[in-house]
Structures are given as structure tokens and as C-alpha cells.
Amino acid sequence: MMEMATSFLYPPPPSILLNTMTVVGLAALTNMVWSEVSGNNLKYSKFNNASSQKQRFGSISSRTGMLCLYTPAFLAASASFFLSPSEDLRFLLLKSSLSLHFFKRIFEVLFIHKYSGEMPVDVAFTITSGYFSSTALVLYSQSFTLGLPEPTLDLKFSGFLMFIVGIVGNLYHHVLLAKLRKEDEGSGKKEYKIPKGGLFGVVICPHYMFEILVFWGFFMISQTIYSLSLAISTTFYLVGRSYATRRWYLSKFDDFPKRVKALIPFVF
Structure with a gap:
């Protein structure tokens, strides 16, 4: 297992700060995932x-x-x-x-x-x-x-490509979301609609899916233990966030299509 890890990771840095923050970061994000799934969402956006x-x-x-x-x-x-x-x-x-x-x-x-x-x-x-x-x-x-020495498996170029795909896909779906939001004239109330276009027909949070690609792109470019822990933490948090988002749409819209998953097409 250790030999496999060293093939795509740089060795742990001689830094107590970094090694501690790697563990702390994973623990903190795990708690945030549970908070999202249990309904105690961070208070921004639609929540x-x-x-x-x-x-x-x-x-x-x-x-x-x-x-x-x-x-x-x-x-x-x-x-x-x-x-x-x-x-x-x-x-x-x-x-x-x-x-x-x-x-x-x-x-x-x-x-x-x-x-x-x-x-x-x-x-x-x-x-x-x-x-x-x-x-x-x-x-x-x-x-x-x-x-x-470079890791045996050099991932930096494929990581940069993954980052580009992620950032473009995230931006595109953010633009689609922005087009849905509007203010009722004279009322000042929020109005939400079920997103359409792009990958919204299969998952309600394609922007989160592409955001995950961005952070895994960071890891593949850097190939450090800390960036790996950050990618894992971000993935788990956005899994929880997307679950909470789908649950929110189900509660707000009677016509929300059940076939639309949270984050992974046809799976979750």
C-alpha cells in the first residue's frame, strides 16, 4: 500500500503544521458533511x-x-x-x-x-x-x-486538463443558474425554478460535480498529501451539499422529476 501511494504522491513534508492540518481538515469537513445531510446547512445561498x-x-x-x-x-x-x-x-x-x-x-x-x-x-x-x-x-x-524526485506516476498535465474541464463546466452551469433567478417586480421576493439545460436534466448539482473535478485537478497537479486530503474533504462536503440541495428542491416543487439525481448521473 505504501509503495503504491509513493508512486503518485510526494513524501510527507517535514512540517508538523501541514500534517496536523491535513488531519484537522478531514475531520472538520466530515463534520460539515454530517451537518449538511442532517439539515444543519451553512447559511448561504438558498439555505x-x-x-x-x-x-x-x-x-x-x-x-x-x-x-x-x-x-x-x-x-x-x-x-x-x-x-x-x-x-x-x-x-x-x-x-x-x-x-x-x-x-x-x-x-x-x-x-x-x-x-x-x-x-x-x-x-x-x-x-x-x-x-x-x-x-x-x-x-x-x-x-x-x-x-x-518526481513521483513515478506524473499526473500534472492530466490534472491541469481536469481542472480546465471542471472550471469551464462549473462556469457554464453557474450561468444557467443565474438566468433562472429573478426578482418579482415590485415584490422583492425570491423566485426559484427547477434548473434546466446542460446536465441539469440528470443531476440537480452539476456545478458541484465540476467543482469536484477542479479540486481533484489541484491534487493531480500538486500530488501532495495535503492536496489529496483537501480533494477528499471537498468531495465529501459537496456530496452532502448536493444531497441537501436535492432534498430542498423536492420539498419546494411537487413536479420535481425523481429521475434527476443529486450529483452523479443515474447513481446518486
């Missing part, structure tokens, strides 16, 4: 009900909140070009992919997604810290691989 609950730390507009989620991680990824200059192609692909990923998210917040309502400050802070720390730690972990 947000901030306006009807007293928030301990206050709230901010959803658009501002979403910008707060992604901007620090984007700055961390972008700064890595200057703070950790390297001619290593793998490191360059990782920096570029992370930067493009969070730039796309910021672009979507500003020009694609439509928002209403508010986001609790504590939720915004928690998610922002998670994105920023995981981005910084992925890059920090990669710095320990510089000068080491």
Missing part, C-alpha cells in the same frame, strides 16, 4: 434564512459576503508568484490554477450571480478563513517538493 433569525455577530449583504469568501484566497494565490518565485513547472501550474479558480469565483460574484438577502458575519468569516488557509497550505506544501 440562508438570515433575515428571519437574530444573528449574534450581525450580517452583511450576500454579494459582499461572497466577495469576502474568495478575495483573500485569490490574493494568496496571486501573491505566491512573487513570494515563492520558482521555475518549477508543477508549481507554476498550481499557482496559475488556484489564481484562475478564485478569479473566476470573484468574476461570477460581480457579473453573473444574482443575490438577495444577507449572510451572517460568522459564517462569512468561517468560510473565508477556510478558503484562505487551504489555499496557503496547498502552496506551502508544494514548496517542500521543490528539488525532490
